[in-house]
Amino acid sequence: MKQFRLVWQSLLQIKGAALLLMIVLTLALFVLTYLIGLIRYQNYSRTLLEQAEINNSVYLKLAVDDNQMAQDMYGTFSAIARTYEEIADWPGIKEIISIYSYGSMKIDGINYQMLVYNDALLRHFSMAVDGRWFPDKPVSVDQPLPIVLGGTGFSDFETGDVLTAEYSRTQKPISLNVYGKVKYPGYTLSLSNGSTIILSDYLLSDQPVILVRDEPSLLSRLDTSDQVMIDRNAWVVFENGLSEQQQGELLTRLGSYGSYHTYEDIITASRESHIEQLKEILPIPLFLFFSAFSCLFSISSLYVMRNAQNQILYFFCGCSRKRMIGILAQGLFMIFLPPALLNLLFILFYPTISQADWLNLHQVVLDGTSVSLVLLFLAVLLVFLLLPALMISRRHTPMQLYRRMSS
Amino acid sequence: MIEVHQITKNYQLGKAKFTALSDISLTIQPGEMVAIQGRSGAGKTTLFNILGCLDTMDSGTYRLDGQQVEKMKDAELAALRCKKIGFVLQEFALINQQSVLFNVMLPLFFDKMAYRTMKTRAMEALHKVGIANLARHKTNQLSGGQRQRVAIARALVNYPEIILADEPTGALDSKTAGQIMQLISELNQQGMTILLITHDDKMAAYCQRRIVIEDGKIIEDQLTQ
Incomplete structure (x- = not known):
């Protein structure tokens, strides 16, 4: 004193x-x-991006006819999904990381997009969460649907909460069990960006999203059709050990479906852009x-x-x-x-x-x-x-x- | 008791070395009142700094009440200044925006003492110098003589054994200067050791001993009374 x-x-x-x-x-x-x-x-x-272990991959921007999309949205989405399934079967392609959705969920009057995370997505882009990324085994359909909350705007919800939401397609209530919340800063992978230049900062989103696991019972649980909504862009991961020629051939083939950016290009462009941006x-x-x-x-x-x-x-x-x-x-x-x-x-x-x-x-x-x-x-x-x-x-x-x- | 033996102090002025004190030895007994005189630049202030534990010497020894000062570290020197030495300076050295009481209490901030005790001790010191009624005044509202009394009260507040005064009357008129010297003499009569640096022979006349320094050396050391 x-x-x-x-x-x-x-x-x-x-x-x-x-x-x-x-x-x-x-x-x-x-x-x-x-x-x-x-x-x-x-x-x-x-x-x-560097920790996602997708060094041997490209960010593919599928060429999609926007008029066709406007006329037949679900048909176009199906075509995109089919294209990616085909590409996944090509020799030398290890997996496709894509994000798709079967609609949205309304909680307390607010609509949240519901994104489906498959194994590939979870393997490469499961950000740190409070709680956990879904149960180890699928839960029975009479149990609340396990979800993970991503992005910002979920301060009222905690892991372990059981929420009642209204599913947009059926307008029916559905019970959700919050298994995890993506830790701050809460960003999740976004594949919606189709800009000419793709940078790491464009590949994240802090929009509030409800993430569900892709499992066989999902559609029946949601009581909906298989009309999928899918991002036209995806990560195409190559098998390891491909020769330069094989990789070149794959890239040429992918190029006929749209345009792509290799992982190295994105990382390099991101670094350069970050320096430029700071300047x-x-x-x-x-x-x-x-x-x-x-x-x-x-x-x-x-x-x-x-x-x-x-x-x-x-x-x-x-x-x-x-x-x-x-x-x-x-x-x-x-x-x-x-x-x-x-x-x-x-x-x-x-x-x-x-x-x-x-x-x-x-x-x-x-x-x-x-x-x-x-x-x-x-x-x-x-x-x-x-x-x-x-x-x-x-x-x-x-x-x-x-x-x-x-x- | 102050005992200095062969102390030397040099200053570096650019590339040149200036010897401020050269082989100074002196002993001051408890209760003495000593005037240190000399021309400007003779080394008085350097001696004042060293005796006041404000500065270090280059060589020699300094014992203050048996304690070896030259080996002490900064914190030990600070404690010694706090407990054993009171300073009275020409320009009063007061915090102008603060009250008389705060100024007098200042040394006690650096001692282990409760705030209430500090106030009591400060009031006691103010009584001793006859200005207890001014305790709540700001120091910039006081006359020169009153300010120097505040400075003396501050020097006394920690019951020091020695008071070092550097031209304590330099900024005062002759009448007030006489009163201040009277007060300092009274403190000496009560047993306090006083070291007074002054140009003024009239002020030096209050002292029992006179030391004259020139070019960093003692050229005269004699009893005057």
């Missing part, structure tokens, strides 16, 4: 500036947090950040200078140099505390906020790692801002400083 009075005394020297410093630091930390979140999302999306996005946040930083440094220097005389008095009165720096550091720490707390609370609660869909900064990952990075930044900043005081106290004796300041 005694120490606090001295720290408070040091802060009183720069009341207005301290307030300004708090505001500037709050903004700087938010900019920093956003940048960290952005970079982390880019790394996260690339890492997911494009960074200048404004960096400008703001460095402006804030300069402001921080100026005000901190002011803080150190305004307190120098008091610090010297403390030294005369029996304060050690270490403790003098400690008092200054604690003063800066107190200025840092409100912005840091505000920022850290935002980061800590962001997953909940985004899950509840109150605020969603898309393609940004904020979690415990961001907290560590922000704290690390603050620690480095604190040391950096104390450097002038440290240097002054090393170069001059307190009496020299006192005389200089008195005169």
Whole structure:
């Protein structure tokens, strides 16, 4: 408490500036947090792809006649599904990773798309979940349908919950058992992107989705037809050990069905794009950040200078140099505390906020790692801002400083 | 008791080395009141810094009440300053925006003491210098003489054995300076050791002993009373 009075005394020297410093630091930390979140999302999306073990694969964008799709949607979907079944049977093709759906589920008045995850999808793209990815053995049809919740917007539901939903095709209620929830940031694989350039960040979605397992009893359980809705794009995974010629032939053959991007191309393009993107996005946040930083440094220097005389008095009165720096550091720490707390609370609660869909900064990952990075930044900043005081106290004796300041 | 033996202190001024103190030896008995005099740059302040445990020496020994000061670390020196030495400086060295009471309590912040006890001790010191009625005033509302009394009260608050005063009357008119010197003399009569750095022979006349320094060496050390 005694120490606090001295720290408070040091802060009183720069009341207005301290307030300004708090505001500037709050903004700087938010900019920093956003940048960290952005970079982390880019790394996260690339890492997911790299961990999917699909190095020997291509992202196939099947050429589909949109007019035909408009005229006969389900017929076109069936044709897409059949094409992928055919491709899966080609020699040299190991498996096809595609996403399909049999409609949506309405829970508490909100429609959620229901996606069917087959073994291939689960093998390569089962993100970390709270709970688990479906039961080991199929449950009987009179039991609630096992589901996993993906994306954001499911803050009200927990694993183990049994929910009643209305199935869009039959308008009948269906009982669902939440086996798992995709862990924050909650992204799931998305194959809906057919852009000319495919990047890892396009292959994820944080849209709320209900994931069900592909099993023989699914259609009868849903009491629906086999009218499937399927993404026209899919990952085509090659067998290992194919010769370059065999792979080339397969690629030529796949090329006749549409266009494709190899896994390596996507990873390379993603890396390059992330660097480019950062170059494009960074200048404004960096400008703001460095402006804030300069402001921080100026005000901190002011803080150190305004307190120098008091610090010297403390030294005369029996304060050690270490403790003098400690008092200054604690003063800066107190200025840092409100912005840091505000920022850290935002980061800590962001997953909940985004899950509840109150605020969603898309393609940004904020979690415990961001907290560590922000704290690390603050620690480095604190040391950096104390450097002038440290240097002054090393170069001059307190009496020299006192005389200089008195005169 | 203060015992310094052959202390030397050099400063590096650019590439040149400047010897501020050269082989200084002296002993000051408890209860003495000593004036240290000399021209500007003679080495008075360097000696003040070393005797006040504010700075280190390059060579020599310094024993304060039997404790070997030159071997002490920063924290030990700080504790020694806190418990044994009180400082009174020319420009008062007060925190202007703060109350008289806070300023007097300052050394006690660095001692292990409850805040309530600190207040009691500070009031006691203010009574001793005759300005207890000004405890709640801000120091920038006080006259020069009152401010120096606050500084003296602060120097006394920790019951130190030694008071080091660097030109304590330098910023005061002659009448007030006389009153302050009277107060310092009274403290000495109560048994406190006083070391006074001054240019002013009138102020030095209050002391029983006069040490003159020139070019970092003691050229005169004599009893005056």
